[in-house]
Structure formats: C-alpha cells, structure tokens
Amino acid sequence: MLHSLKQLLRHRALVQSLVARELKARYRGSTLGLLWSFINPLLLLSIYTFVFTTVMPGARSAGIEPFSLFLFCGLLPWTWFSSSLLESSNSLIAGGNLIRKVLFPAEVLPIVAVFAGLVHFCLGLPILAAFFVYYRVPVPLTDLAWFPVIVLAQLLLTLGFALMLSALTVHFRDLRDLLANVLTLAFFLTPIIYPLSQAPAWARPFLNLNPFTTLAVSYQEVLAIPGPFEGWPRLLIFVVVSVLVFAIGYFVFDRLRDTLAEEV
Amino acid sequence: MNAIDVRDVRKTYRRYGRRKSFGTLKSAILTGRVARDVKEADAFEALKGVSFEVPTGKTFGIVGRNGSGKSTMLKLIAGIGRPTSGHVTVHGRVSALIELGAGFHPEISGRDNVFINGMMLGLSKREVASRFDEIVAFAELEDFIDEPVKTYSSGMYMRLGFSVAINVDPDVLLVDEVLAVGDEAFTHKCLDKFADFRRRGRTVLLVTHSLDMVSRFCDAALWLDHGVVRAQGDPRRVIDAYLLDVAAAENKALARSPAVPASSSTEQPNDMMKAVEGRWGSREAEIVSVEFVRTDGVAAHVFESGEPLAIRMRVRAHQPLTDFVFGVALFSAEGVCCYGTNTDIEGADPHEFTGDAEVGFVIDSLCLVAGTYSVDVAVHRRNGVPYDYHRTLYTIRVTSKLNETGIVRPPHRWTFSSSIRISGL
Numbered sequence: 001m002l003h004s005l006k007q008l009l010r011h012r013a014l015v016q017s018l019v020a021r022e023l024k025a026r027y028r029g030s031t032l033g034l035l036w037s038f039i040n041p042l043l044l045l046s047i048y049t050f051v052f053t054t055v056m057p058g059a060r061s062a063g064i065e066p067f068s069l070f071l072f073c074g075l076l077p078w079t080w081f082s083s084s085l086l087e088s089s090n091s092l093i094a095g096g097n098l099i100r101k102v103l104f105p106a107e108v109l110p111i112v113a114v115f116a117g118l119v120h121f122c123l124g125l126p127i128l129a130a131f132f133v134y135y136r137v138p139v140p141l142t143d144l145a146w147f148p149v150i151v152l153a154q155l156l157l158t159l160g161f162a163l164m165l166s167a168l169t170v171h172f173r174d175l176r177d178l179l180a181n182v183l184t185l186a187f188f189l190t191p192i193i194y195p196l197s198q199a200p201a202w203a204r205p206f207l208n209l210n211p212f213t214t215l216a217v218s219y220q221e222v223l224a225i226p227g228p229f230e231g232w233p234r235l236l237i238f239v240v241v242s243v244l245v246f247a248i249g250y251f252v253f254d255r256l257r258d259t260l261a262e263e264v
Numbered sequence: 265m266n267a268i269d270v271r272d273v274r275k276t277y278r279r280y281g282r283r284k285s286f287g288t289l290k291s292a293i294l295t296g297r298v299a300r301d302v303k304e305a306d307a308f309e310a311l312k313g314v315s316f317e318v319p320t321g322k323t324f325g326i327v328g329r330n331g332s333g334k335s336t337m338l339k340l341i342a343g344i345g346r347p348t349s350g351h352v353t354v355h356g357r358v359s360a361l362i363e364l365g366a367g368f369h370p371e372i373s374g375r376d377n378v379f380i381n382g383m384m385l386g387l388s389k390r391e392v393a394s395r396f397d398e399i400v401a402f403a404e405l406e407d408f409i410d411e412p413v414k415t416y417s418s419g420m421y422m423r424l425g426f427s428v429a430i431n432v433d434p435d436v437l438l439v440d441e442v443l444a445v446g447d448e449a450f451t452h453k454c455l456d457k458f459a460d461f462r463r464r465g466r467t468v469l470l471v472t473h474s475l476d477m478v479s480r481f482c483d484a485a486l487w488l489d490h491g492v493v494r495a496q497g498d499p500r501r502v503i504d505a506y507l508l509d510v511a512a513a514e515n516k517a518l519a520r521s522p523a524v525p526a527s528s529s530t531e532q533p534n535d536m537m538k539a540v541e542g543r544w545g546s547r548e549a550e551i552v553s554v555e556f557v558r559t560d561g562v563a564a565h566v567f568e569s570g571e572p573l574a575i576r577m578r579v580r581a582h583q584p585l586t587d588f589v590f591g592v593a594l595f596s597a598e599g600v601c602c603y604g605t606n607t608d609i610e611g612a613d614p615h616e617f618t619g620d621a622e623v624g625f626v627i628d629s630l631c632l633v634a635g636t637y638s639v640d641v642a643v644h645r646r647n648g649v650p651y652d653y654h655r656t657l658y659t660i661r662v663t664s665k666l667n668e669t670g671i672v673r674p675p676h677r678w679t680f681s682s683s684i685r686i687s688g689l
Binding site: 013014024025028029095097098099100101102103104261262 | 277343383386
C-alpha cells in the first residue's frame with residue numbers, strides 16, 4: 001500500500017492535468033463557461049433561501065441571522081462532498097476503457113473527481129466572501145485560521161470514501177443508485193439547513209455519528225456564528241478520523257486493484 | 265538477458281452465468297477477490313500454462329486464431345491484470361499499443377490530449393513537451409492539433425494515438441494488431457519506426473494476423489491455440505505449422521457442408537454459364553458421391569496450387585445406358601467458370617454404363633491461384649438433357665505460398681539474359 005501511495009505521488013502531475021481537463025471539458029460549448037461554477041451554488045442557495053424564508057419561514061429556527069449566510073456555510077462544502085462521491089463512484093466505470101487498455105494507476109480517476117470538486121468549492125468561496133461583506137458580518141482572523149484545517153479534513157475524508165466507493169461500485173453496481181439516496185438522506189441528517197442546537201436532544205448523538213456533521217458545524221462556527229471557535233478539540237479528533245478513513249479507503253482500493261481491469 | 269520472461273502462466277476468467285457468484289463484501293476486501301473461488305464449470309481458461317522468453321533486442325511474434333489467448337497474454341505482459349498463476353517478468357519500460365487513443369477526451373484539443381495521454385503512458389510533463397513536435401509531426405496533424413479531438417476523423421485519431429504511444433520510447437513495445445490504421449503511407453512510416461526500434465536494440469512483441477509481417481520482421485514466433493503453446497521458435501517454421509493446422513480445420517469445415525443434397529428438384533437454370541447452386545436431372549443415372557483426393561489418396565478439401573487433384577465420383581445407372589456423357593467444371597468464388605469439359609467434348613464415344621461404377625477426373629497439376637473454387641459434376645445425354653446435374657455443390661480451397669493474382673496459374677518459368685542478376689526464383 002505504501003508502495004502504491006508512492007507511485008501515486010509520482011502521478012500528481014497527471015492528476016493536475018486531468019483536473020484541468022475536467023474543468024475545461026465540463027463547460028466547453030456553454031456560453032457562460034466557467035461562470036457556471038459561480039452561478040450554480042448561487043442558484044442552489046437562492047432556492048433554499050426562498051424555501052426557508054418565504055415558503056415556510058416557520059421551519060427555521062430563530063437566532064441565526066442572516067439565514068442565507070448560515071446556509072451557505074454548510075451547503076457549499078456539502079455540494080463538494082456529495083458531487084465528488086457521486087462522480088467518483090462512477091469514475092472507474094466511465095473510464096473503463098482506460099483501465100482495460102492502458103497501464104496506469106486507476107485511483108487517479110476517483111481522485112481527479114474529488115479534486116475537481118475542490119476546485120469548484122474554491123470558486124464558490126469568493127461568493128461566500130461577498131456575502132460576508134454584504135451582510136457586514138465580521139470573521140475573526142483567529143477563527144479563519146482553522147478554515148484550511150477543516151478543508152483538509154474534508155478532503156481526506158472525501159478521498160477515502162471516493163476511493164472505497166469507486167472500487168466497490170465496479171463490483172456492486174447497485175451502489176451507484178444506493179449512494180444517491182443515501183446522500184439525500186445524509187443531507188437532511190446533517191445540520192446544514194438547521195443548526196445542530198435545533199435538533200431534539202435525543203437525536204443529537206445520532207447526528208454526531210454522521211461524519212459530515214462535525215465538518216458542517218465547524219464551518220458554521222468558524223464562519224457564520226459569532227464568537228471564538230470552541231469546537232477545535234473535536235475538529236482535531238476528526239482530522240485523525242479523516243486520515244483513518246483515507247487509509248482504509250486506499251487500502252480497500254489497493255486490495256481490489258487487480259480485479260478492476262477484468263470487471264469494469 | 266531476457267526482456268520478457270513468461271513462466272507457466274495461467275489465466276482464468278469467470279464466465280458470466282445466470283447467477284453471479286458473489287462473495288461477501290467482507291471477503292472481497294480481505295482477500296481482494298470478489299468472486300467466490302471460481303468453480304470449474306464457471307471458469308474459462310484463457311491461458312493454460314504458457315511459457316516463453318524474449319531476449320532483449322529481439323522482435324517476437326505471436327500468432328493464433330481469434331480467441332486463442334493472444335491479447336490476454338499481451339495484457340498480462342503490459343501489466344494490465346495479473347496471471348492467475350505463474351510469473352510474468354518484464355525488464356524496462358513497457359508501452360503497449362493495444363487500443364490507440366484510449367483515454368482521449370473528445371471535448372478537448374489534440375494538444376491537451378497528447379499531454380495527458382503521454383503522462384498516462386508514463387512520461388513526465390517535461391518529457392512530453394520535449395517530444396511534442398515530433399509526436400505531432402509523426403501523426404501529420406500540425407494543422408489540427410488545437411482542434412478538439414471529437415472533430416478528428418478516425419484515421420487522425422488513430423494516428424495521434426499511435427504517435428504518442430510510439431514516442432514514449434519504451435524498452436519493450438507491445439503491439440496488438442494496430443498497424444491496420446491509417447493509409448498505406450502511414451503504415452510504411454510505422455514499419456520504419458519499428459525497424460528503427462530494432463536497430464536501437466529495443467524489444468518488440470507483435471500480436472498479429474498478418475503472417476507476412478511475422479515472417480518479415482520477427483526473430484522468433486509463438487503459436488498460441490486455445491491458451492496452449494503449439495509451436496515456438498523460427499518464425500517460418502511456426503507459421504507453416506500454423507497454416508497447416510488452419511488448412512486442416514478448413515478441410516473439416518468444408519467437409520461438413522452438404523456433400524450431396526438429398527434431392528433438390530430445382531429446375532435447370534436458363535443461363536448455364538451462371539453459377540447457381542442446385543441439383544436437377546431425370547435420374548436414370550445418378551451421381552451418388554463426390555470426393556476430392558490428394559496425391560496420397562486421402563480425401564481433402566484444401567489443395568496446394570500445383571499439386572495433383574483427383575475428383576472421384578461414384579455413379580449408378582438405374583437402367584443400362586448407351587447415351588451418356590460425364591462432365592466437370594470449376595468456378596471461382598466470383599462465379600466465373602474457370603474450366604469446363606466433358607467426355608463428349610473430348611471426343612469419347614459412349615458404349616455402355618450399367619449399375620454402380622466409379623469415374624475419376626485427374627488433374628496432374630492444379631493450375632489455379634489461391635482461392636475458393638466450387639465444382640460442378642454432371643452426367644447427361646449427348647444432346648445435353650441431364651440425368652443428374654450437381655451445380656456448384658462442392659467447394660475446394662486452393663492455397664499457395666505466393667500471392668499471385670488472377671485465376672489460372674499456367675506452368676511457367678522466367679528467363680533472364682546475363683546482364684540481369686536476380687535470385688530467388
């Protein structure tokens with residue numbers, strides 16, 4: 001496994017080029033091009049804001065103002081997480097021709113899907129920043145220092161899941177359909193459209209089992225919720241968990257590597 | 265020093281049956297095997313213990329029929345997939361021309377694709393950059409390299425794929441039947457590139473159906489048949505053994521095709537020069553069976569051009585006949601009558617034909633070029649009214665070591681005056 005990881009490091013230029021290709025190819029032919037990376041999250045945000053402020057204003061808890069800012073802090077990373085997983089679970093099957101015909105490290109494909117998601121996430125950040133400026137919400141710099149740590153933890157977690165899912169999906173194609181539904185469920189089981197504090201007390205331990213809860217809460221506390229970031233011990237534990245998830249994901253992928261070319 | 269070392273390699277694939285024999289998720293992860301241990305009935309053995317070695321700097325050919333395991337072998341050598349048992353060792357960088365342009369993304373430009381494809385094949389970005397001009401020039405795509413690949417013709421696509429793969433400059437090059445890309449001129453360029461490779465002491469492994477290429481380029485060859493090595497060594501010898509086997513198989517296949525149709529009462533066609541399959545006649549006399557016999561007296565359907573061929577007919581007269589003619593004609597695959605004759609044309613006077621008898625038509629030297637020919641046999645009255653006419657019911661194949669054109673190969677020799685020095689004829 002360590003050997004494979006070393007091999008992977010040698011291929012980082014390939015990953016880089018493939019991510020660039022992914023972004024280039026994605027918007028090729030559309031009029032707005034890369035602007036879609038800004039418009040997409042903005043539209044999604046507008047929909048949720050519309051639903052929770054106009055359609056059913058009673059559903060949202062008091063005390064988190066402005067709501068759209070709070071929402072955005074959880075929605076943007078979630079979009080990265082879920083789209084990366086959906087895309088990577090299909091990446092090996094879509095790239096089947098490559099795996100069958102060309103000798104190259106297959107894990108590059110799911111990894112590219114996750115990094116392409118990261119780029120989109122980063123493109124969404126200026127919009128998030130613009131929101132802060134618009135609402136005149138100050139973000140303490142000490143809190144902001146935690147931001148890269150959260151992103152790193154999410155990256156590792158997503159990579160781990162992506163590697164595991166992509167390899168397993170080749171053998172158990174049902175996972176693709178299952179995953180879409182599990183992700184929808186997970187979205188509602190994560191405090192993104194509501195704060196964790198609003199969930200009933202008995203449900204909170206279960207919500208905390210959801211790996212994305214820690215991430216969402218951390219993003220919200222660091223960015224949207226005033227006051228110093230107090231969840232850092234929990235975040236640090238989560239970083240360790242993310243490393244473990246990544247290691248397990250890579251281990252599973254490495255184990256199934258030889259079967260991929262035959263089954264894809 | 266061997267560039268490629270293959271030791272007793274077996275490869276078993278699982279058949280996709282009605283029920284997929286999944287193991288559990290747990291066993292999949294712990295053992296790296298998703299299928300339960302493959303049962304005999306569900307297994308397909310693509311390679312059954314193959315061993316060979318290719319010394320560094322040699323060109324090695326693998327021949328065999330479709331489904332003989334050639335491509336599987338090549339993939340194992342390329343490192344795509346692992347043998348079920350046995351060992352494959354390769355020294356040096358490998359590049360495999362298995363599918364050209366696999367991994368090209370249609371939406372982005374040829375330039376970007378060259379970089380990504382080159383990096384997938386193991387080059388660094390800088391290495392691709394330094395070879396870029398050469399790659400593009402070789403593919404003859406200077407004017408289109410910045411267009412998206414989806415606008416390329418299939419020939420352009422293949423040329424670019426080939427050009428990238430060959431410019432990886434591997435120590436061991438694996439080629440799977442890809443030289444059929446591009447036009448004549450490009451094929452020549454590819455062959456030159458191979459020759460260049462050989463000169464620089466690189467190893468080439470060639471999987472191909474073009475036996476001509478194997479005998480021209482390879483230092484050694486291997487014949488795979490249903491996953492077993494049938495012959496290896498000197499290419500000429502291996503190819504001859506392979507061709508003999510192919511001929512034997514064709515012989516069998518042709519023999520299975522209907523020898524004598526039970527009784528098709530097709531009307532006699534209006535234009536006798538046209539080859540239409542069928543059998544007709546009044547049947548006072550009958551052709552019971554027809555055999556094609558080689559020199560050694562064995563019935564066959566494949567004959568070497570220039571060898572003797574005898575057509576042996578068992579015939580039967582249901583009543584004593586005094587008016588009868590035996591005839592034979594040969595048609596090419598296009599339906600052209602190559603030769604036709606009968607006993608009447610050749611001036612014979614029929615006297616008597618009763619009961620069972622045998623008629624032979626012996627050709628001392630089969631003067632036809634390679635190809636498939638169908639044969640007419642007939643017995644009829646002198647005025648042409650048939651007793652039993654078999655129209656192109658029999659097929660023989662003529663093989664030849666030469667690739668002459670036309671139909672007939674008249675016995676001939678070349679002569680040269682002394683100022684022309686030439687050999688090999």
